[in-house]
Amino acid sequence: MKSIYSKQTLKHFRSPHNFGEIKDADAVGEAGNIVCGDVMNLYLKIGKNKKGEEVIKEAKFKTYGCVAAIATSSVITDLVRGKTIDEALKISKDQIVETLQGLPPIKIHCSVLATEALAEALYQYFLKNKKKIPLELLKRHEIIEKSKKIIEERYQGWIKLQKAIKK
Amino acid sequence: MKKIYLDYAASTPIDSRVLQIMEKHLKNNFANSMSLHFFGQKAALAVEESRQKIAKIINAKSEEIIFTSSATESNNLALKGLAFAAKNRGKSHLIVSLIEHDCVLESAKWLKSQGFKVSFLSVNKDGFINLEELKKLIGKNTFLVSVMHANNEIGTIQDISLIGKICRKKGVYFHTDAAQTFGREKIDVEKMDIDLLTASSHKIYGPKGVAFLYVRKEVVIEPILHGGGHEGGLRSSTLNVPAIVGFAKASEIMQKEAQKENERLKNLRDYMIEQILTQIPRTHLNGHPKMRLANNINISFHGVEGESLVMELSFAGIAVSTGSACSSKNLMPSHVLQALGLPPQEAHGSLRISLGRYTTKEEIDKTIFALKKNIEKLRKISPF
Numbered sequence: 125m126k127s128i129y130s131k132q133t134l135k136h137f138r139s140p141h142n143f144g145e146i147k148d149a150d151a152v153g154e155a156g157n158i159v160c161g162d163v164m165n166l167y168l169k170i171g172k173n174k175k176g177e178e179v180i181k182e183a184k185f186k187t188y189g190c191v192a193a194i195a196t197s198s199v200i201t202d203l204v205r206g207k208t209i210d211e212a213l214k215i216s217k218d219q220i221v222e223t224l225q226g227l228p229p230i231k232i233h234c235s236v237l238a239t240e241a242l243a244e245a246l247y248q249y250f251l252k253n254k255k256k257i258p259l260e261l262l263k264r265h266e267i268i269e270k271s272k273k274i275i276e277e278r279y280q281g282w283i284k285l286q287k288a289i290k291k
Numbered sequence: 292m293k294k295i296y297l298d299y300a301a302s303t304p305i306d307s308r309v310l311q312i313m314e315k316h317l318k319n320n321f322a323n324s325m326s327l328h329f330f331g332q333k334a335a336l337a338v339e340e341s342r343q344k345i346a347k348i349i350n351a352k353s354e355e356i357i358f359t360s361s362a363t364e365s366n367n368l369a370l371k372g373l374a375f376a377a378k379n380r381g382k383s384h385l386i387v388s389l390i391e392h393d394c395v396l397e398s399a400k401w402l403k404s405q406g407f408k409v410s411f412l413s414v415n416k417d418g419f420i421n422l423e424e425l426k427k428l429i430g431k432n433t434f435l436v437s438v439m440h441a442n443n444e445i446g447t448i449q450d451i452s453l454i455g456k457i458c459r460k461k462g463v464y465f466h467t468d469a470a471q472t473f474g475r476e477k478i479d480v481e482k483m484d485i486d487l488l489t490a491s492s493h494k495i496y497g498p499k500g501v502a503f504l505y506v507r508k509e510v511v512i513e514p515i516l517h518g519g520g521h522e523g524g525l526r527s528s529t530l531n532v533p534a535i536v537g538f539a540k541a542s543e544i545m546q547k548e549a550q551k552e553n554e555r556l557k558n559l560r561d562y563m564i565e566q567i568l569t570q571i572p573r574t575h576l577n578g579h580p581k582m583r584l585a586n587n588i589n590i591s592f593h594g595v596e597g598e599s600l601v602m603e604l605s606f607a608g609i610a611v612s613t614g615s616a617c618s619s620k621n622l623m624p625s626h627v628l629q630a631l632g633l634p635p636q637e638a639h640g641s642l643r644i645s646l647g648r649y650t651t652k653e654e655i656d657k658t659i660f661a662l663k664k665n666i667e668k669l670r671k672i673s674p675f
Contacts, residue, residue, distance in 0.1 A: 138606065159635045163674060186674040190596055191599055
């Protein structure tokens with residue numbers, strides 16, 4: 125079928141890998157916003173490898189969103205598996221886009237959804253386990269929080285409009 | 292796999308009877324309708340006959356019909372043409388509803404940037420404007436009210452004769468975008484107090500690239516396209532004779548078949564709505580259950596995003612459309628669904644299914660089945 129999406133993107137969208145929840149997850153990250161139409165929850169199981177480093181043993185996701193949002197969610201669960209936390213933090217949106225053999229220009233922002241969910245999951249993991257949060261992750265968390273605020277402010281206008289209409 | 296087209300509100304396939312007559316004119320009626328020789332006059336005659344046929348359908352005079360290239364052009368001409376004429380009369384305020392097509396909203400916003408004052412009429416949860424609000428908004432400075440006849444996304448049909456009456460009483464021009472209703476619903480510009488009206492050919496099984504703007508005789512507008520003085524000087528451009536002839540033929544066929552066809556479509560529509568709402572949990576209908584286009588269905592599926600659903604259905608050979616944000620640049624869902632006050636999740640999960648002349652019950656049943664299957668699948672992935 126002719127589509128704005130690559131074959132690889134459609135494949136991940138139609139048969140996503142690792143969807144669902146991990147009930148006893150060690151880390152959960154949420155990204156996106158329902159106002160913009162995409163929300164991703166990423167669940168991680170974190171254990172130790174032979175060298176004693178912390179590695180991501182399992183990753184699952186639940187995503188509400190468009191084709192690109194679901195495909196990028198699926199891809200990141202593949203990419204993080206077996207990676208140490210340091211390695212996982214280095215996964216970039218470009219890497220996700222590359223794995224999907226490209227995304228349409230207006231959908232590039234969707235690939236950020238997956239990296240943000242991952243960053244948030246690891247941030248929560250550090251926080252929960254009272255570990256020192258790497259400076260870069262701290263910065264990313266702050267940026268994510270800030271953009272959330274901006275969107276919520278935009279949402280205020282919508283809520284106001286809804287109230288006015290229901291009156 | 293047999294493909295199922297359920298996006299008739301976006302565009303329609305050309306009727307074979309229309310194609311046949313167009314082919315004749317494409318081959319044999321090539322001259323410029325402005326030329327004085329017999330070749331030209333033959334083309335001019337075909338245009339004038341078409342104009343008469345179309346005018347009759349809305350109870351207008353044929354000289355009140357201006358042929359254009361699209362509903363977008365007609366709406367631009369209506370708003371901008373009237374605005375520039377109103378400026379000469381010292382008036383600068385126009386009123387449009389929040390659920391107009393983008394070509395009306397964007398024209399209004401552009402006029403605002405040019406110094407005009409624009410008011411936006413809100414709608415209730417079913418998509419109807421508030422007539423009291425309209426009355427309050429009309430002031431001494433107002434020259435135009437533009438409210439669409441039926442909405443292209445949610446299908447809500449406004450009571451335009453009431454709007455027309457208010458405008459006429461207040462001495463303000465009333466324009467209605469009838470792209471979704473011309474040929475389908477009864478329109479009488481005299482009885483309904485309509486001063487300007489937009490209609491398009493490709494929505495009624497005619498060719499693309501042709502539309503018209505009805506402008507009541509005493510209404511003065513300025514042209515947007517200046518040139519050879521075609522269409523009474525209001526729209527210069529060599530006339531697209533085969534398309535105009537095709538448009539007139541399509542209009543005639545629609546009018547003749549509309550009543551029977553609307554009954555058939557209403558039955559299919561109501562059947563499909565009922566089946567979806569009862570068979571699939573967490574769904575709701577957008578727009579009014581009865582005061583809607585005979586071929587329009589707009590349903591929100593909670594927990595599922597519209598674009599994903601459209602793509603899954605497309606893989607199943609079914610063509611429908613969505614008001615989800617994902618294809619829009621600002622990431623906000625359709626302005627129509629926002630204006631209804633839908634919460635984000637319901638707005639992003641909306642699907643517009645529009646039926647047409649070739650839609651069968653079998654196709655509807657197949658679509659319901661595919662919807663059920665794919666919504667289940669997408670809800671399994673979704674956190675909501």
